[in-house]
Amino acid sequence: MPAFAAVLFVLGISMLGLGEHAVAAEPLQPSVAAAKTYAMIPANKDDDLKFYAVDGRIAKGADALSRMRQDAGLVLWVAGNQFFAMDAVIGAFQAQNPGLAVGLITLPPGLLLDAILKGGWRYQGSDYPGQPDIYASVSLEHLQKLKRASVMDDYHIYMHNEMVLMVAKGNPKSVRGIADLARGDLRTSMPNPVNEGIMQFYARKVLERHQLWATISAGQECYACQTTPNNWFTQVHHRETPERIRDGKSDTGIVWVTEAIEAERAGMPVESVKLPPQDSLRDEVSYAIGVLNNSRRPAAAQKYFDFLKTPAGKNAYSSFGFVYATEAELTRKPIP
Numbered sequence: 001m002p003a004f005a006a007v008l009f010v011l012g013i014s015m016l017g018l019g020e021h022a023v024a025a026e027p028l029q030p031s032v033a034a035a036k037t038y039a040m041i042p043a044n045k046d047d048d049l050k051f052y053a054v055d056g057r058i059a060k061g062a063d064a065l066s067r068m069r070q071d072a073g074l075v076l077w078v079a080g081n082q083f084f085a086m087d088a089v090i091g092a093f094q095a096q097n098p099g100l101a102v103g104l105i106t107l108p109p110g111l112l113l114d115a116i117l118k119g120g121w122r123y124q125g126s127d128y129p130g131q132p133d134i135y136a137s138v139s140l141e142h143l144q145k146l147k148r149a150s151v152m153d154d155y156h157i158y159m160h161n162e163m164v165l166m167v168a169k170g171n172p173k174s175v176r177g178i179a180d181l182a183r184g185d186l187r188t189s190m191p192n193p194v195n196e197g198i199m200q201f202y203a204r205k206v207l208e209r210h211q212l213w214a215t216i217s218a219g220q221e222c223y224a225c226q227t228t229p230n231n232w233f234t235q236v237h238h239r240e241t242p243e244r245i246r247d248g249k250s251d252t253g254i255v256w257v258t259e260a261i262e263a264e265r266a267g268m269p270v271e272s273v274k275l276p277p278q279d280s281l282r283d284e285v286s287y288a289i290g291v292l293n294n295s296r297r298p299a300a301a302q303k304y305f306d307f308l309k310t311p312a313g314k315n316a317y318s319s320f321g322f323v324y325a326t327e328a329e330l331t332r333k334p335i336p
Contacts, residue, residue: 039115041123052102065128068103074300075103077112077132084262085320092316109137110195133301136289138197147335155290157329158308159322162282164272166255173251189244189253191237192223203254242268258321
């Protein structure tokens with residue numbers, strides 16, 4: 001049997017083994033197929049990799065990555081700062097769509113974007129090829145990159161957020177605002193500028209306006225790194241910053257208000273310092289979401305978009321501090 005025919009035969013047998021609900025593996029675009037390596041998931045991120053089975057059970061980590069490619073009825077890759085809300089969000093979505101299993105990855109949106117363009121992930125020494133049906137970021141700029149790569153054409157704005165300063169319980173260092181970050185007695189824990197959308201598109205802008213970017217970064221753009229004796233750039237800030245403050249390694253850091261609310265809800269010894277609108281960017285921060293052009297499950301993706309417009313979808317997010325999008329924002333439109 002010729003080599004090419006043999007490959008087709010093996011693929012055919014493999015598809016038969018998946019059962020009547022099998023979905024063929026999505027074809028990779030030429031640039032993806034040529035990629036030498038997949039995007040790397042940082043160590044110990046099992047809680048950011050989930051598979052929600054139809055019977056209510058939740059698989060995590062490598063098991064979730066394996067199952068979502070073959071068994072999911074919908075795959076979502078969304079900005080990691082939503083991780084604490086997603087059990088409730090997916091639960092509400094599945095209540096409206098019983099029988100639909102959901103795969104979910106909640107990591108920094110820049111890292112998710114990298115994985116889309118490279119065609120998959122590497123985690124714990126294994127490769128997991130594939131792409132999501134839906135991608136969501138804290139900035140439309142990420143979606144514009146996908147448009148330029150002919151990967152996505154349309155989007156919605158589906159909610160809003162704002163930034164605060166997280167500090168230790170009782171605010172022992174008396175942090176009042178962004179200007180305090182220049183103080184020599186404050187150790188900061190900041191989201192990294194490499195792939196964390198909060199820094200890439202929002203916090204850096206504020207720090208530059210206060211002429212503090214050079215003080216914080218010391219000219220470095222890195223992650224999981226000590227840029228100065230006083231500043232640490234995180235790998236995945238929404239978990240690290242409250243932990244660093246709890247452990248006495250940092251005194252303050254910029255986070256989303258929703259993350260501060262969740263950290264306090266979880267019993268972390270932290271609180272937040274509210275910022276004025278020009279520093280919180282509450283009137284600017286928008287979450288953008290879209291379906292990939294090569295989605296294998298466009299009908300399920302549409303069900304998720306419809307869900308986001310319902311009271312159940314809005315309440316699932318707002319209960320964690322996120323702000324509703326308007327009806328006009330929730331209307332699909334071309335990526336500019």
